[in-house]
Amino acid sequence: MRSNVLPRLILLALVPLVALLPLPPFWVSQLNYIGLYSLVTLGLVLLTGIGGLTSFGQAAFVGIGAYTTAWLTLNTGLSPWLTLWVGLAITGASALVLGWITLRMSGHYLPLATIAWGLALYYLMGNMDALGRYDGLLGIQPLMLGEWDVSRGKPFFVFLWLLVFLFAFALLNLLDSRPGRAIRALRTGSGMAESMGVNTLRYKIGIFLIAALFACVSGWLFAHFQRTVNPSPFGLKWGIEYLFMAVLGGAGYIWGAITGAALTKLMEDQLQVLLPRLIGTSGSFEIIVFGILLVLVLKYLPDGLWSLVDRYWPRARRTDLDLQGASGLAHRPRPADSEVVLQVEAVRKQFGGLVAVNDVSFEMRAGQIMGLIGPNGAGKSTTFNLITGVLSLTSGRVQYRGETISGLSSREIAKRGISRSFQHVKMIPDMTVLENVALGAHLRGHRGALSAMLRLDRAEEQRLLREAAQQLRRVGMGDRMHELAGNLAMGPQRLLEIARALCGDPALLLLDEPAAGLRYKEKQALATVLRQLREEGLSILLVEHDMDLVMQVCDRMVVMEFGTRLMEGTPPEVQQSPAVRAAYLGTEH
Structure with missing residues (x-):
């Protein structure tokens, strides 16, 4: 894996620079939605593309983060910055329990299990009076830093995209490490990894937890960005759509998550305008187009669109490792002669x-x-x-x-x-x-x-x-x-x-x-x-x-x-x- 600090600093510096451009409010809003989707998709890239575990239930974790902050800010007056940690705790506990149960499954049973608990959480949100049932919760507090509202427009853009890039860099660091090698072995070499001493179930639960926490942060931001929460964005449809974003961009690539989220959001908005004009009638025809596009990507670009970037501009391999100064590892005692x-x-x-x-x-x-x-x-x-x-x-x-x-x-x-x-x-x-x-x-x-x-x-x-x-x-x-x-x-x-x-x-x-x-x-x-x-x-x-x-x-x-x-x-x-x-x-x- 690459370990280039300068490009990462440049990317982080670009976020406030882009915010200074005279972008129309529509495009600022579009970029904000892309950022929210990217947070969820980053977790799915780690879980599905790299770890080999298919999940259709990530939207439910987004819902936990959104509903937690909505209910707490409306009913207890707790600061939104504190509700984030409560949401992460609830999401983490839920992910650990669900992961311990479902990640022991393999084949088609795992995705079916994620569909089941995703639906269960969706209908739980829609049937609880305390959560407003299907009407949801209204009037959620904005995110404030002193007198500065960071939950709208360009301030939200800067805050959100700094988080997106920081999360992406965190995943790149993770994959370039001892636990990262174990995670990358899960998809195709779990039996070999166990023989090397890797606790594969523990690592599966670990990446499931990370993906859930990323989704929770997205839900927390979404609630304060929208100022309202209802179950619609947290159902199975969105669980499938997040997975579509990961596959389209490149499920095995960190930057493919952002690519897939951007393309999906932009195509969805444009198709909603263009298709009724072409067909002469309104309807959710963009879903049909997405289905056809997904089949074509799986057929001709199974590694997603970012694989084209990796093919023509391959990643630089680390060849300048300074290993001479590193101390040696401890050795176990050898058995005695003829033992x-x-x-x-x-x-x-x-x-x-x-x-x-x-x-x-x-x-x-x-x-x-x-x-x-x-x-x-x-x-x-x-x-x-x-x-x-x-x-x-x-x-x-x-x-x-x-x-x-x-x-x-x-x-x-x-x-x-x-x-x-x-x-x-x-x-x-x-x-x-x-x-x-x-x-x-x-x-x-x-x-x-x-x-x-x-x-x-x-x-x-x-x-x-x-x-x-x-x-x-x-x-x-x-x-x-x-x-x-x-x-x-x-x-x-x-x-x-x-x-x-x-x-x-x-x-x-x-x-x-x-x-x-x-x-x-x-x-x-x-x-x-x-x-x-x-x-x-x-x-x-x-x-x-x-x-x-x-x-x-x-x-x-x-x-x-x-x-x-x-x-x-x-x-x-x-x-x-x-x-x-x-x-x-x-x-x-």
């Missing part, structure tokens, strides 16, 4: 009537590389997933350094010092190589989202990126750390995964086919890295089909066939075994 680090005792996994792993047992000691080999379908990767908590055991037990870890989640297992790679490479294509690798050090940092948004996490961020850079150099990819990971060939992607696993400072490293896709020299370099790691006391469990590599680096080997352990021994013993030759070649001769 038993992993015990797999009669582990079994059944999928219905299929026994994928059948009572497999073995143990590993510190500073040892153990190979787990066998023909395709032997159950090697399933055994990996049982050890790392990705799959649950049907029976048996797994112990790590004397502690039973079977039954723990992959996140809890990662906390204890076990890192892994995957049979099929898992990475975030639109993040740089350095950012992907830094995700592996997630558990070694502690700063949260608020610190990142306020940019108070820079010292820790430098340490995490320094560690990631060191691990990339360790596997021979130091010159490619600023490339987009999606541009890498398969071989470098494998090395990226190894570097990411090493970033977690593991005592036990599990590598699932790390040499797949590597060229000969890359395999030799990998073998050198594995030997070096063994000398440093790291234990490695290696699943691999490249027998030359396995025979070069492994101290012991476990051979599996049809989910069972066929034999265990040193590489020469395995090579000489008739049973192993029969398993691989179908004959003992």
Whole structure:
């Protein structure tokens, strides 16, 4: 992500300069509505475009912010500046409860759930006598700074758009941080992120909360801008329209939120004038046009209009990071020589009537590389997933350094010092190589989202990126750390995964086919890295089909066939075994 302070200061300075222009009141009002919509859409970009969570209920959170300040200012005389904090508290509590319930859902159930609670809140607002039912509340106080009314015209424009840009910069800061990398992994790599120690449910609830609070601020401003509140702007129609703005502008781009809000508002107003003239009759025909436009955007520009800007004026990648001055991260104690680090005792996994792993047992000691080999379908990767908590055991037990870890989640297992790679490479294509690798050090940092948004996490961020850079150099990819990971060939992607696993400072490293896709020299370099790691006391469990590599680096080997352990021994013993030759070649001769 870019970290340019000067352009941000220029944007902030433009707001009062634009206010000095002789703009007609109509266009000032239009820009104010665009700003209000942008606040909601910014939250949706974070939630839907980046986090991958579809919500149709954001308009209801706008309503909570609007109704809270309206009722409190009318019935208690509380200052509007204080009602904002009350609204944020109510919205935050509502979002936490709703998020805890609904964000455990996946597929089409999540958007259906957001529709349900959005409708529920809408009808609650419309049926409460205290809120004026469907007539709403009138005569809301203006926003005053001393004797200055900032809820109308150009003063409101300056106040609103400064907030819009500050919120946008806060999101850019968030995405350029440790929690930001975790958030960006939610959409396409949540399983991988859990294996790196990321609490994905917590981060889903977190971005849901941020999006709700942004919507609440928009509702608070809307109430004092309009001086009246009724349920109409907070129904399902507006929930869909906010999502339309995010998709049209570019759901994966912060600036796409403002683009989508501006285009939607301007087109809506112009179509309401032009379409009746063209058709000869009045009606809500602009909704039909919006529907057609949305289909076309999804078909031909699925990443939204801002993707065109990103395509022709790509973002500058950070290549000038000063990581040399950053202090190193703390390292976990290594196990003693020959200490038993992993015990797999009669582990079994059944999928219905299929026994994928059948009572497999073995143990590993510190500073040892153990190979787990066998023909395709032997159950090697399933055994990996049982050890790392990705799959649950049907029976048996797994112990790590004397502690039973079977039954723990992959996140809890990662906390204890076990890192892994995957049979099929898992990475975030639109993040740089350095950012992907830094995700592996997630558990070694502690700063949260608020610190990142306020940019108070820079010292820790430098340490995490320094560690990631060191691990990339360790596997021979130091010159490619600023490339987009999606541009890498398969071989470098494998090395990226190894570097990411090493970033977690593991005592036990599990590598699932790390040499797949590597060229000969890359395999030799990998073998050198594995030997070096063994000398440093790291234990490695290696699943691999490249027998030359396995025979070069492994101290012991476990051979599996049809989910069972066929034999265990040193590489020469395995090579000489008739049973192993029969398993691989179908004959003992």
